[in-house]
Amino acid sequence: MYKYLFSLLFLGCLSCQMQSSDSYLRLWYKQPAKEWMEATPTGNGRLGAMIYGGTQTETIALNEITMWAGQADENQEIPCGKEKLAEMRQLFFAGKLIEGNQMAGRYLAGYPNSFGTHLPVGDLNLKFHHDTSRISDYHRQLDLTNALTTVTYKVGTTRFKREYFSSHPADVLVIRLSADRKGAVGFDLDLGLLHEALVDTTPDELLFNGQVSFPKFGPGGVRFTGKIKVVTDGGRIISQNNSLSITQADAVTIFIDIRTDFNNPEYISQCSQSIHKASIQKYKQLKQAHIQDYNSLFNRVELCLGTSEADKLPTDERWQRLKAGKTDVGLEALFFHYGRYLIISSSREDSPLPANLQGLWNDNLACNMPWTCDYHLDVNTQQNYWLTNIANLAECNAPLFNYIGALSVAGEKTAEKVYGCPGWVAHTVANIWGYTAPGSSVNWGLFPTAST
Numbered sequence: 001m002y003k004y005l006f007s008l009l010f011l012g013c014l015s016c017q018m019q020s021s022d023s024y025l026r027l028w029y030k031q032p033a034k035e036w037m038e039a040t041p042t043g044n045g046r047l048g049a050m051i052y053g054g055t056q057t058e059t060i061a062l063n064e065i066t067m068w069a070g071q072a073d074e075n076q077e078i079p080c081g082k083e084k085l086a087e088m089r090q091l092f093f094a095g096k097l098i099e100g101n102q103m104a105g106r107y108l109a110g111y112p113n114s115f116g117t118h119l120p121v122g123d124l125n126l127k128f129h130h131d132t133s134r135i136s137d138y139h140r141q142l143d144l145t146n147a148l149t150t151v152t153y154k155v156g157t158t159r160f161k162r163e164y165f166s167s168h169p170a171d172v173l174v175i176r177l178s179a180d181r182k183g184a185v186g187f188d189l190d191l192g193l194l195h196e197a198l199v200d201t202t203p204d205e206l207l208f209n210g211q212v213s214f215p216k217f218g219p220g221g222v223r224f225t226g227k228i229k230v231v232t233d234g235g236r237i238i239s240q241n242n243s244l245s246i247t248q249a250d251a252v253t254i255f256i257d258i259r260t261d262f263n264n265p266e267y268i269s270q271c272s273q274s275i276h277k278a279s280i281q282k283y284k285q286l287k288q289a290h291i292q293d294y295n296s297l298f299n300r301v302e303l304c305l306g307t308s309e310a311d312k313l314p315t316d317e318r319w320q321r322l323k324a325g326k327t328d329v330g331l332e333a334l335f336f337h338y339g340r341y342l343i344i345s346s347s348r349e350d351s352p353l354p355a356n357l358q359g360l361w362n363d364n365l366a367c368n369m370p371w372t373c374d375y376h377l378d379v380n381t382q383q384n385y386w387l388t389n390i391a392n393l394a395e396c397n398a399p400l401f402n403y404i405g406a407l408s409v410a411g412e413k414t415a416e417k418v419y420g421c422p423g424w425v426a427h428t429v430a431n432i433w434g435y436t437a438p439g440s441s442v443n444w445g446l447f448p449t450a451s452t
Contacts, residue, residue, distance in 0.1 A: 070116015
């Protein structure tokens with residue numbers, strides 16, 4: 001019996017190994033993404049993007065993990081203390097639940113007046129010069145074995161190719177555009193930022209500087225800077241009206257970095273340095289260093305649950321089949337590997353913050369909802385990290401442990417001020433500014449405000 005089961009498992013794994021990575025560990029589609037949820041994510045633990053793969057206009061939704069509104073607040077707690085806690089307990093023990101809740105609202109709920117939220121940066125737009133009425137043979141994929149998103153298609157007889165990755169060694173986003181015909185690559189590049197910023201151009205760069213403002217969840221916000229550099233093989237670059245126009249190039253490489261001043265006074269110089277160091281390297285070297293770094297984590301685990309004809313279908317079609325009640329064990333294994341890809345992409349050992357409610361990525365919807373794009377300590381934050389040790393990714397835990405350490409410092413004051421106790425405490429909702437008070441009367445409406 002056991003020998004038979006082992007043989008089946010061995011043959012199944014052997015079958016998986018015999019497949020190419022193209023058919024086993026990839027998400028792929030026959031069309032561009034129509035919305036954010038259909039785009040493919042990329043990230044290096046700090047800097048990320050969602051890639052739509054358009055043919056007329058390419059949208060690349062940009063993210064940076066420290067892009068936060070809000071600020072620290074020394075008066076986040078309502079002084080309560082042991083005596084008032086004892087009064088509350090007596091009310092509850094006496095069955096006076098309404099009175100007990102009212103007292104809790106007055107003396108336990110915190111003041112999240114500058115709580116803030118994580119926010120997206122905005123979109124990088126590429127508007128192509130080619131004739132979109134002649135497009136054929138479209139293919140978009142995210143290869144989990146090398147953390148590369150690739151888009152290919154034909155315009156007439158010319159094949160165009162784009163590669164995207166977020167490099168952890170170089171600490172920049174990289175986009176490579178090429179074609180199999182010389183002088184065929186041409187597009188306009190501009191920004192659709194979601195925050196007020198001063199945008200400027202050089203002959204081959206877009207630069208922007210600003211400060212986050214999101215009054216919906218209080219005052220404050222990080223200062224940010226970004227640089228987008230274009231390097232062409234042939235062709236020319238025209239800089240005008242806060243955009244760059246590239247014409248008749250054989251290939252183009254775009255380098256992107258975005259940084260904030262969150263615990264980082266050198267953010268402007270770091271942004272310039274990372275772009276400079278990356279842009280003087282050959283593309284093949286950057287790509288190989290990225291793959292080697294990523295593989296050092298991703299290649300630690302293998303999982304195969306079997307193969308089927310469904311493995312050859314686009315990922316969205318497989319998902320529809322699964323929802324219709326058909327089995328697809330290969331898709332289940334693919335989601336496991338996709339989970340590993342996401343935690344590697346959103347939480348590296350040197351990431352300045354752990355993955356938040358949306359990992360590293362932000363669709364500009366969740367941050368506008370009552371729960372914001374923050375850290376929920378009841379279970380959501382833990383769920384992000386359930387896979388790390390199972391998948392032999394212990395280093396990816398480091399940002400979470402560092403964050404817990406920061407909470408412990410802020411939480412000492414909360415423990416003393418709210419409960420009259422030594423030690424430290426944090427509650428359900430938390431941010432990057434040291435919010436450790438109970439509840440969140442503004443964001444969640446869990447308790448009445450103190451003035452009730």
